[in-house]
Amino acid sequence: MKILYGIQGTGNGHIARARAMAEAFKVKSVEVDFLFSGRDKDKFFSMREFGDYQVRRGLTFITENGHVSYLKTLQHNSVFNFYREVKQLDLSHYDLVLNDFEPVSAWAAKKQKKTIVSISHQNAFRYRVPLRGASCFDKALIRSFAPAEHHIGLHWYHFEQPILPPIVHTQNEQVEAESFILVYLPFENIDDIIDLVMRFSRQTFVCFHPQISEYQKVDNIEFYPLSLDGFHHHLNRCAGIIANGGFELPSEALTLGKKLLLKPLAGQFEQLSNVATLEHLGLATGMDSLDASKVRAWLDEDPGEKVHYPDVASAIVDWLLKGDWDNKQTLTEQLWSQVDFPSYVANV
Structure with a gap:
């Protein structure tokens, strides 16, 4: 079987999930080509895990100071260019297209009548899971942005729906937690982040941000440029994490037992829903803005407790290779039976 795997590249969470899948495919000696857009x-x-990967412009959302900018999103995206990329993508030598909310490969597969299996967190919102701020347009977008024949949704809890636990890519070093707080707020303005955390002069913060080009230290804050190895080094050692409301980083944090303070991207229903879900489960604290009072209260909270999620990536690869893609029941039951939540989540 030869697979094209299309991955949404706007957020690092999709890429982290693809790394876990790439490792699982490699173990099974499955030939996979990777395509990223956005x-x-x-x-x-x-x-490096993706070899000679392809990149397309695709479609993406533009953010500004912690909000989705719909005007800049419209200005940035070109329907003509997207149509051209879809038309030019030749899928004739692939047996299957795998997709993580990536529109170019999805629409090319639909046009060329190739079987496509979609695996994403966004697919969970096709089912009855907690939603916040989702308009009719948002719901339509989830269904049409990257069309597929078969859908697998990923979420932190099953909510009695046919969805799977998260695909978690961690480098879990057995180390003692240190006292610093890891800050990853890539959609927020760096000056706003500095203004927030410098108020807590007795607390050390380590901040990764796309606007940082080289390491620097300002009072109680250490700034680092984006780096996979550097980020995971600090992720394993931190006392807690302040982040936006994405899916993959909280998933990694939960498996490591890190407490979470999450600020969702304004205007993005997925992040609003994610934060509401984790608050409902008792697995994170949310804040609507960069709120110093929320940070102060959260810093005094107890450390988090670990959630054990199984090796979902390997289970999905085995399921894909069997070819019975209409049947997800056994896969769903098998994986959720291996999840171990803290006691306070058990009765949700």
Whole structure:
């Protein structure tokens, strides 16, 4: 079987999930080509697992100061260019197209009548899971942005729906937690982040941000440029994480037992829903803005407890190779039976 794997490249979470899948495919000696869209090629980093990967412009959302900018999104995206990329993508030598919310490969597969299996967190919102701020347009977008024949949704809890646990890519070093707080708020303005955390002069913060080009230290804050290895080094050692409301980083944090303070991207229903879900489960604290009072209260909270999620990536690869893609029941039951939540989540 030869597979083309299309991955949304606007957020690092999709890429982290693809790394776990790439490792699982490698173990099974499956031939996979990777295609990313939504980000300029020179903005990708730590991509060695993906070999000679392809990049397309695709479609993406533009953010500004913690909000989705719909005007800049419209200005940035070109329907003509997208149509051309879809038309030019030749899938004739692939047996299957795998997709993580990536529109170019999805629409090319639909046009060329290739079987496509979609695996994403966005697919979970096709089912009855907690939603916040989702308009009719948002719901339609989830269904049409990257069309597929078969859908697998990923979420932190099953909510009695046919979805799977997260695909978690961690480098879990057995180390003692240190006292610093890891800050990853890539959609927020760096000056706003500095203004927030410098108020807590007795607390050390380590901040990774796309606007940082080289290491620097300002009072109680250490700034680092984006780096996979550097980020995971600090992720394993931190006392807690302040982040936006994405899916993959909280998933990694939960498996490591790190407490979470999450600020969702304004205007992005997925992040609003994610934060509401984790608050409902008792697995994170949310804040609507960069709120110093919320940070102060959260810093005094107890450390987090680990959530054990199984090796979902390997299970999905085995399921894909069997070819019975209409049947997900056994896979779903098998994986959720291996999940171990803290006691306070058990009765949700």
